[in-house]
Amino acid sequence: MIAKQGLLPAVQKLARNASVTSALNIEVQDFGLNERLENTLEISVFRILQELVTNIIKHAEASEASIAITQHEESLSIIVEDNGKGFTPLQIQKKEGMGLNSIERRIEHIEGTMEIDSTPGKGTSILIDIPL
Amino acid sequence: MITVAVAEDHQSLVDGINLLLKYEEDISIIGMANDGEELLDVVRRKKPQVVLTDIKMPKIDGIAATKLIKKEFPEIKIIAFSMFDQEEAVRQMIGAGASGYLLKNSPLEDVLKAIREVANGNTFYDSSIDVSFLKEDTNTAPKKTLLSKSEREILTLVGEGKASSEIAAVRFTSVSTVEKHRKNMIRKLGLSGKGELLRYALEKKYDF
Numbered sequence: 001m002i003a004k005q006g007l008l009p010a011v012q013k014l015a016r017n018a019s020v021t022s023a024l025n026i027e028v029q030d031f032g033l034n035e036r037l038e039n040t041l042e043i044s045v046f047r048i049l050q051e052l053v054t055n056i057i058k059h060a061e062a063s064e065a066s067i068a069i070t071q072h073e074e075s076l077s078i079i080v081e082d083n084g085k086g087f088t089p090l091q092i093q094k095k096e097g098m099g100l101n102s103i104e105r106r107i108e109h110i111e112g113t114m115e116i117d118s119t120p121g122k123g124t125s126i127l128i129d130i131p132l
Numbered sequence: 133m134i135t136v137a138v139a140e141d142h143q144s145l146v147d148g149i150n151l152l153l154k155y156e157e158d159i160s161i162i163g164m165a166n167d168g169e170e171l172l173d174v175v176r177r178k179k180p181q182v183v184l185t186d187i188k189m190p191k192i193d194g195i196a197a198t199k200l201i202k203k204e205f206p207e208i209k210i211i212a213f214s215m216f217d218q219e220e221a222v223r224q225m226i227g228a229g230a231s232g233y234l235l236k237n238s239p240l241e242d243v244l245k246a247i248r249e250v251a252n253g254n255t256f257y258d259s260s261i262d263v264s265f266l267k268e269d270t271n272t273a274p275k276k277t278l279l280s281k282s283e284r285e286i287l288t289l290v291g292e293g294k295a296s297s298e299i300a301a302v303r304f305t306s307v308s309t310v311e312k313h314r315k316n317m318i319r320k321l322g323l324s325g326k327g328e329l330l331r332y333a334l335e336k337k338y339d340f
Binding site: 081123 | 278279280281282283303304305306308309312313315316319320
């Protein structure tokens with residue numbers, strides 16, 4: 001799917017599928033992305049988003065989520081938000097739960113950075129910046 | 133003779149245009165309005181050939197007024213006269229049926245040029261506006277929302293004069309999250325910095 005059609009259609013499909021198979025409604029917002037990114041980068045970004053969406057479905061108890069991908073001149077900003085139950089990021093990182101470690105590894109691999117911003121009861125934002 | 137109606141809520145600007153056009157033999161101002169409702173009234177009574185209208189006006193804004201005028205009088209040419217130079221503002225005005233777009237910081241001579249051009253059935257866009265997007269998607273594709281829900285919420289708070297730290301507190305997020313949303317909005321809206329985002333948020337009451 002990605003190799004043929006690019007990152008964005010794949011992400012949109014991911015979001016649609018999540019809405020069908022769970023009670024989660026995911027909005028995808030894109031800006032820029034008029035040209036294809038490097039193939040392996042697209043695949044990495046897609047895998048990261050897949051894991052983040054899986055996390056939301058499995059743990060967040062959210063009804064709404066959004067994936068915002070904004071292409072800047074020299075970087076890609078990805079913000080994944082949900083309105084779920086939130087968590088205390090430090091506690092999660094101590095246990096290696098939620099597959100966040102594997103997401104972090106993937107991001108490190110493409111020299112990106114990730115920030116987790118969550119407050120119990122107030123949803124979660126995951127902010128990822130990837131150099132282009 | 134080209135007949136013109138001017139709608140603008142800043143009277144000094146109306147007076148300035150009036151003064152300028154007084155000496156033009158081929159252009160005559162036949163009506164003036166300070167808000168959109170008045171403009172519609174003037175247009176219906178006097179049927180000008182060209183309307184020069186502000187976007188941000190009391191009662192009915194320029195975008196809505198343009199739609200209404202073009203519906204009733206498709207032959208009337210409309211020029212937007214605005215301080216907004218963002219693509220979305222231009223796009224919405226042109227989508228509403230405007231044939232020209234002038235910025236308020238442009239010289240008054242451009243006003244004359246624009247009036248003559250649109251009266252002749254041409255278009256006129258301020259030279260500092262990038263209209264390349266008009267060619268790309270000739271308003272076929274329905275415009276998707278540019279900003280995400282969080283971004284729209286943050287923009288509203290920015291418009292209320294709140295600092296990032298205050299916005300972060302209201303939204304239970306970290307300051308850096310708010311800053312990232314701001315940065316993305318600046319990118320998406322084609323602005324050049326924080327100050328512009330604030331200005332944009334203050335002026336914005338439209339569905340950009």
